[in-house]
Amino acid sequence: MSNFRKINIDGTEYEVPGEYTLMQACEEAAGAEIPRFCYHERLSVAGNCRMCLVEWVGAPKPQASCALTVNDLRPNRDGTPANIRTNSDTVKKAREGVMEFLLINHPLDCPICDQGGECDLQDQAMAYGRDTARFHENKRAVDDKNMGPLVNTIMNRCIQCTRCVRFITEVAGVEEIGLASRGEDAEITTYLEQSLSSELSGNVIDLCPVGALTSKPYAFNARPWELESVESVDLMDAVGSNIRIDSRAGAVLRIMPVINDSINEEWITDKARFNWDGLSRQRLDSPYIRENGKLRVAKWDEALSLAAEKLSGDPSKIAAIVGDLCDAESMKALKDLMSSLDVKNIDCRQDGMTIGSDQRESYLFNSTINGIEDSDAILIIGSNPRLEASLVNTRIRKSWLAGKTTIALVGEFCDLTYDFEHLGTKPSDVLKLSKGKSGFSKIFKEAKRPSVIIGAGALNRKDTNKILSYINILASKSNLITDQWNGYNVLHNAASRVAGLDMKFLPEDGGLCTKKIIEYSKSGDIETLFLLGADELEMSNLNSTFVIYQGSHGDSGAHIADIILPGASYAEKNGIYVNLEGRVQIGMPAVNPKGQAKEDWSIIRALSGHLGKVLPYDNIDSLRSKLFQDHPSFSGIGYIAKPANPKNFDVLPQKVNKASDDVPFVNPICDFYMTNPILRSSNVMAECSSLTDSLDMTEAAE
Amino acid sequence: MSARRLSIIQPSSFELSDSANKEINKWIKKYPKDRMRSALIPALWIIQKDAGGWLPELALRAIGDMLDMAYIRVYEVATFYTMFNLQPVGVNYVQMCGTTPCWLRGSDELKGLLSRKIGEQNTLSKDGKLSWLEVECLGSCSNAPMVQISNSAGDHYYEDLSPESLEGILDELVAGKQPPQGPRNGRFSSEPIGGAIALNKDLSNKINILDKLPDAEKDTKVNYYEWDPKVKRATRRGWVDPKRKANSDPKKRSGNLGRDLTAGLVDEDPDIARPKRSTNTKSKKAGN
Numbered sequence: 001m002s003n004f005r006k007i008n009i010d011g012t013e014y015e016v017p018g019e020y021t022l023m024q025a026c027e028e029a030a031g032a033e034i035p036r037f038c039y040h041e042r043l044s045v046a047g048n049c050r051m052c053l054v055e056w057v058g059a060p061k062p063q064a065s066c067a068l069t070v071n072d073l074r075p076n077r078d079g080t081p082a083n084i085r086t087n088s089d090t091v092k093k094a095r096e097g098v099m100e101f102l103l104i105n106h107p108l109d110c111p112i113c114d115q116g117g118e119c120d121l122q123d124q125a126m127a128y129g130r131d132t133a134r135f136h137e138n139k140r141a142v143d144d145k146n147m148g149p150l151v152n153t154i155m156n157r158c159i160q161c162t163r164c165v166r167f168i169t170e171v172a173g174v175e176e177i178g179l180a181s182r183g184e185d186a187e188i189t190t191y192l193e194q195s196l197s198s199e200l201s202g203n204v205i206d207l208c209p210v211g212a213l214t215s216k217p218y219a220f221n222a223r224p225w226e227l228e229s230v231e232s233v234d235l236m237d238a239v240g241s242n243i244r245i246d247s248r249a250g251a252v253l254r255i256m257p258v259i260n261d262s263i264n265e266e267w268i269t270d271k272a273r274f275n276w277d278g279l280s281r282q283r284l285d286s287p288y289i290r291e292n293g294k295l296r297v298a299k300w301d302e303a304l305s306l307a308a309e310k311l312s313g314d315p316s317k318i319a320a321i322v323g324d325l326c327d328a329e330s331m332k333a334l335k336d337l338m339s340s341l342d343v344k345n346i347d348c349r350q351d352g353m354t355i356g357s358d359q360r361e362s363y364l365f366n367s368t369i370n371g372i373e374d375s376d377a378i379l380i381i382g383s384n385p386r387l388e389a390s391l392v393n394t395r396i397r398k399s400w401l402a403g404k405t406t407i408a409l410v411g412e413f414c415d416l417t418y419d420f421e422h423l424g425t426k427p428s429d430v431l432k433l434s435k436g437k438s439g440f441s442k443i444f445k446e447a448k449r450p451s452v453i454i455g456a457g458a459l460n461r462k463d464t465n466k467i468l469s470y471i472n473i474l475a476s477k478s479n480l481i482t483d484q485w486n487g488y489n490v491l492h493n494a495a496s497r498v499a500g501l502d503m504k505f506l507p508e509d510g511g512l513c514t515k516k517i518i519e520y521s522k523s524g525d526i527e528t529l530f531l532l533g534a535d536e537l538e539m540s541n542l543n544s545t546f547v548i549y550q551g552s553h554g555d556s557g558a559h560i561a562d563i564i565l566p567g568a569s570y571a572e573k574n575g576i577y578v579n580l581e582g583r584v585q586i587g588m589p590a591v592n593p594k595g596q597a598k599e600d601w602s603i604i605r606a607l608s609g610h611l612g613k614v615l616p617y618d619n620i621d622s623l624r625s626k627l628f629q630d631h632p633s634f635s636g637i638g639y640i641a642k643p644a645n646p647k648n649f650d651v652l653p654q655k656v657n658k659a660s661d662d663v664p665f666v667n668p669i670c671d672f673y674m675t676n677p678i679l680r681s682s683n684v685m686a687e688c689s690s691l692t693d694s695l696d697m698t699e700a701a702e
Numbered sequence: 703m704s705a706r707r708l709s710i711i712q713p714s715s716f717e718l719s720d721s722a723n724k725e726i727n728k729w730i731k732k733y734p735k736d737r738m739r740s741a742l743i744p745a746l747w748i749i750q751k752d753a754g755g756w757l758p759e760l761a762l763r764a765i766g767d768m769l770d771m772a773y774i775r776v777y778e779v780a781t782f783y784t785m786f787n788l789q790p791v792g793v794n795y796v797q798m799c800g801t802t803p804c805w806l807r808g809s810d811e812l813k814g815l816l817s818r819k820i821g822e823q824n825t826l827s828k829d830g831k832l833s834w835l836e837v838e839c840l841g842s843c844s845n846a847p848m849v850q851i852s853n854s855a856g857d858h859y860y861e862d863l864s865p866e867s868l869e870g871i872l873d874e875l876v877a878g879k880q881p882p883q884g885p886r887n888g889r890f891s892s893e894p895i896g897g898a899i900a901l902n903k904d905l906s907n908k909i910n911i912l913d914k915l916p917d918a919e920k921d922t923k924v925n926y927y928e929w930d931p932k933v934k935r936a937t938r939r940g941w942v943d944p945k946r947k948a949n950s951d952p953k954k955r956s957g958n959l960g961r962d963l964t965a966g967l968v969d970e971d972p973d974i975a976r977p978k979r980s981t982n983t984k985s986k987k988a989g990n
Contacts, residue, residue, distance in 0.1 A: 178772075178777060181782065
């Protein structure tokens with residue numbers, strides 16, 4: 001930080017780092033407002049909109065402040081620091097000129113434009129533009145382009161800032177949008193108007209400073225000032241992206257990202273952004289009871305009494321499984337209820353994952369999402385992070401683009417948007433790596449901060465322990481786990497998983513795990529099964545079991561259920577969620593639960609009353625106090641509870657199962673858009689999914 | 703010029719010829735492997751020649767595959783540069799310069815003739831043998847107005863045109879002949895009408911340019927040639943570059959398409975070696 005330079009902005013002298021751009025210096029040091037269109041702090045600098053012009057006193061022309069650094073300025077002739085003006089007449093005139101040119105071809109669409117009210121061009125034209133137009137010729141007309149089912153294009157409005165081109169190329173890593181032709185004919189397009197294939201394509205809607213790229217599902221739905229916004233957490237993957245749920249009159253109308261530099265930066269995945277139409281379809285809006293093979297609407301009391309009756313039998317014949325979208329409170333309530341009933345067959349790992357009973361580091365993304373950018377060698381095992389945790393993948397890509405890391409993959413070959421060495425597809429290839437002396441083995445062993453990313457697909461196998469023991473060998477020969485660094489990363493794909501593991505929602509001594517519960521249900525040894533939003537199971541095995549399904553959507557769990565208890569979706573309830581790195585976050589309700597549905601914890605609380613085992617909390621605050629008391633790691637909202645000493649952590653589980661089964665890894669997610677009940681209810685996601693199917697995926701992967 | 707977009711009519715298949723493939727690979731090898739997309743513009747040019755003067759969509763994809771780059775990037779470059787045609791062109795593709803010097807010298811009349819004879823810009827004539835496009839400066843302003851006509855024989859400049867002479871050229875091309883390139887108003891190259899008036903043997907014996915210059919400029923003016931009777935060629939301040947010995951047969955000299963462009967400067971009897979052209983002795987004397 002020795003390179004500090006003096007600079008005079010609007011008559012006051014400041015000292016700023018030399019590598020700062022003038023825009024940064026003006027905004028951060030002097031607090032001046034610089035308008036811009038093409039500049040975006042997470043994208044490369046293009047410098048083509050010219051809106052950020054400032055005056056450098058002595059220079060013949062105004063300067064684009066986004067593209068000029070403080071180091072580029074030479075001092076005045078008398079040796080005093082260079083003078084920058086952000087509010088002089090020259091600057092005002094320059095901005096008015098630029099704005100006038102931008103508006104020459106921009107249609108006066110604002111009354112019918114979805115961007116109206118939150119449009120950069122609209123706002124800046126008000127603040128920095130002239131009052132009237134002097135251009136009387138016809139405006140240019142541009143054909144609208146197809147960009148797929150998510151992005152609506154009205155290309156007349158485009159001002160060619162190229163933010164979308166840069167985002168898709170740099171962050172999303174698929175070169176699909178480009179600027180064709182030049183001059184007056186310049187148009188943003190995809191090649192032959194193909195649909196965008198990126199799982200992050202929705203972000204171009206936020207990036208577009210005008211209304212050229214808008215949300216197709218949200219088109220003409222609402223005006224921004226009509227919406228009520230609530231900040232929440234995305235549950236479509238385990239990353240825990242921060243989102244803003246916008247609703248009007250009880251309906252969720254859109255979902256936008258909230259900036260969180262530790263997690264999602266400024267992006268969210270398409271399934272996080274566009275799942276909202278699934279929130280109003282296939283909803284369970286009242287309790288149901290199955291009679292003579294058919295579900296009928298029931299009263300809450302009736303359903304709960306029947307459920308209580310079924311749950312008061314032999315505890316060894318009762319089991320509970322929680323799904324991927326549950327909040328910590330409902331899991332805590334269910335766990336407390338089950339332990340009061342003396343039921344030991346409980347599991348939060350509906351995909352059959354076998355880890356979680358050891359210390360916390362054994363199932364966390366220990367390097368943290370920010371930290372993965374510092375890793376100089378990354379080994380991905382049995383995972384496709386692009387589909388399982390897209391925003392973690394963008395971090396890896398960011399680090400790879402900066403040349404800071406080398407990546408290798410053991411598992412199914414896939415297009416990860418960056419170069420990697422494909423070392424093999426089987427667990428034994430990990431062992432080979434730990435024995436190797438050249439190539440990636442050497443890089444990994446010499447790396448200061450190597451990391452292993454092991455996918456959920458590698459943790460629900462017979463030989464998971466074997467794989468972990470291979471990683472353990474690798475750890476002993478490298479810097480994978482040191483005092484300063486823990487590079488052992490588990491990549492979960494279920495939003496509720498880490499919270500479940502943190503509260504040890506696991507089979508207690510002698511209890512059955514998910515796989516066994518399903519097996520025993522088939523054979524009749526489990527008579528009553530409580531599913532809390534668990535839909536990704538082999539439901540055909542549960543025909544003879546009495547299933548109580550509590551959840552928000554009529555998916556596979558509700559189809560098999562004998563009692564349905566309608567719960568709230570994530571947009572309708574308070575909830576604590578823990579993301580894959582162990583960060584605790586709170587989601588807020590945007591709308592009310594549908595029909596007679598209730599917040600999940602309160603249903604379980606009511607059920608406990610019917611069972612005569614009343615849970616000791618009457619509101620969510622006392623439930624949370626109990627949660628924090630029993631499991632202190634939940635209490636640091638927004639933070640990751642730090643382990644005492646990372647060096648004490650051993651990758652190998654305490655109970656070693658020596659089963660060896662050297663079959664190739666299979667990635668758990670094959671259809672990115674269909675991973676949970678909300679997404680499966682969404683029409684938009686169905687359209688995206690069918691589009692992906694129609695692409696030749698093998699060709700795309702090559 | 704309208705927006706440049708891919709043609710609606712596209713061939714069903716596209717096969718790159720071996721020679722074009724070889725040449726593109728030659729360009730690819732000039733760059734490091736991870737930078738091979740630098741060969742994009744030469745590759746597009748070669749492939750355009752190979753595909754008959756324009757770029758079908760399959761050709762863009764072929765280049766994308768060859769250079770390991772996204773198709774949209776190839777498309778961006780192909781639509782950016784006007785030298786790449788995205789619409790089919792005629793067997794003879796006429797590029798007519800419409801920039802200011804040519805316009806002042808009557809390019810509008812040529813334009814009228816072309817649209818009468820061929821039709822709209824960027825559309826094929828009925829027999830498919832001709833198409834035309836108005837382009838910006840082709841760098842032959844001293845011979846304005848001019849057109850460049852590209853066909854299998856190469857790219858040729860036809861200069862100092864009138865609508866009549868251009869029509870004659872087009873008729874010859876449609877008839878399958880290849881008219882010689884060059885000016886059509888009787889002069890040679892961009893010499894004055896009536897022949898060169900400087901650096902001519904007869905003339906240079908009589909004029910010493912140095913005598914014409916003010917004394918102060920004698921030492922500073924270096925860019926002039928004078929006739930050296932000893933070596934019998936024009937030299938730069940009397941200095942002869944030994945490497946630049948002319949081939950004894952002027953027609954075999956490279957780069958002048960069989961014509962001896964340096965005839966007046968190096969040969970013993972320039973009048974024999976030079977092609978026929980009108981001479982105006984009066985103008986020579988006028989310089990005396």
